[in-house]
Amino acid sequence: MxxxxxxxxxxxxxxxxxxxxxxSEDSNYLEQLFKLKLLPDFIIDGLNFMPPLNNIRYLKPPSSLLEEPLSTLVKKNHLSSLFEIAYQPHKPGILWEKISQLPHEIRLLLAAHCQTPTVILQGLLYDIEAQIRTIAAQSLIKTPExxxxxxxxxxxxxxxxxxxxxxxxxxxxxxxxxxxxxxxxxxxxxxxxxxxxxxxxxxxxxxxxxxxxxxxxxxxxxxxxxxxxxxxxxxxx
Incomplete structure (x- = not known):
């Protein structure tokens, strides 16, 4: 109905x-939603959105890192304990707190990697950096849920x-x-x-x-x- x-x-x-x-870069929700294809057509047409909406560019990690298996990156960066928590149900709060303590480069890598678990991407949506939040959203939209x-x-x-x-x-x-x-x-x-x-x-x-x-x-x-x-x-x- x-x-x-x-x-x-x-x-x-x-x-x-x-x-x-x-x-601004941090508050332009419409741009983010447009890139994620979550805006209704009447908003896109009414505001004459044409990509790109501005000159903001989010730099992702080198392709060589993104092409490595996530398991390899986990070992290299000593993230085993983090991923153990990621696969435990009902502990997102603890997980997201640990994610927030990781260096910028690691959080960025996790946000951009195609094998990053959904629960980690969800945590990165609340990152203090707009760049990481945006990339995490772009990765998350590709998952089933x-x-x-x-x-x-x-x-x-x-x-x-x-x-x-x-x-x-x-x-x-x-x-x-x-x-x-x-x-x-x-x-x-x-x-x-x-x-x-x-x-x-x-x-x-x-x-x-x-x-x-x-x-x-x-x-x-x-x-x-x-x-x-x-x-x-x-x-x-």
Whole structure:
């Protein structure tokens, strides 16, 4: 069920997105999302994105290093203990803390290497250096679950308007939409709530909450979704 993003909302998002289009290296979320192919078409067309968006270049490690098996690099750089933790479930906090203590060159190498485990790439998304965060995202998007994880990452860490834009992505999961509904209570951005309300993957329980939201457009989008579910139930019966 999907009420869809109306032309009025698209214009609102476009107008606000323009503020970020010429952002700094560290804050230009739109450029990152464009390169990761996570932006909706109306944003790309409306802002006339043409690659490259700016002259920022992220230097990766030498090809000779990236072509070496990861196991070889692990031995050379004494990373065995780190990778032991990486393969242990339920210890991402400990792992990411250890990653943050690695030298720049090693973190950069891990971010760019095609064999780096997903959980390490996820940790590198929170690196203190924009270069490493960006390269880690580019590597992560190539993994089976990368798109879904990055949608959640950007939705939770980007400014509200960018969160609203990324939440329009069709692969946004019900769990992310539900989590963002809780987070947005502290942000008070109706566009984020609207993006959640119009999404076909939003759980019914969340839609019921948004159907009584204080913002009329959020209410309307949620009610349209709920009506669609009701009609489907009648047809199925």
């Amino acid at each position: 999907m009420s869809g993003c109306t032309e009025v909302i698209k214009k609102e998002l476009l107008d606000r997105a323009e503020l970020y289009q010429t952002g 990368g798109t879904g994880y990055l949608i959640g990452y950007y939705a939770k860490t980007a400014p509200p308007v960018i969160s609203a834009i990324i939440l329009l992505h069709p692969q946004t999961s019900p769990s992310i939409l539900a989590a963002m509904t809780e987070q947005v209570k502290c942000v008070h951005c109706w566009l984020v709530k609207y993006a959640i309300a119009q999404h076909p993957n939003t759980p019914i329980s969340v839609l019921k909450t948004l159907a009584v939201d204080s913002h009329p457009q959020v209410q309307d989008a949620a009610k349209i979704q709920l009506q669609g579910y009701s009609k489907s139930s009648v047809i199925s019966a």
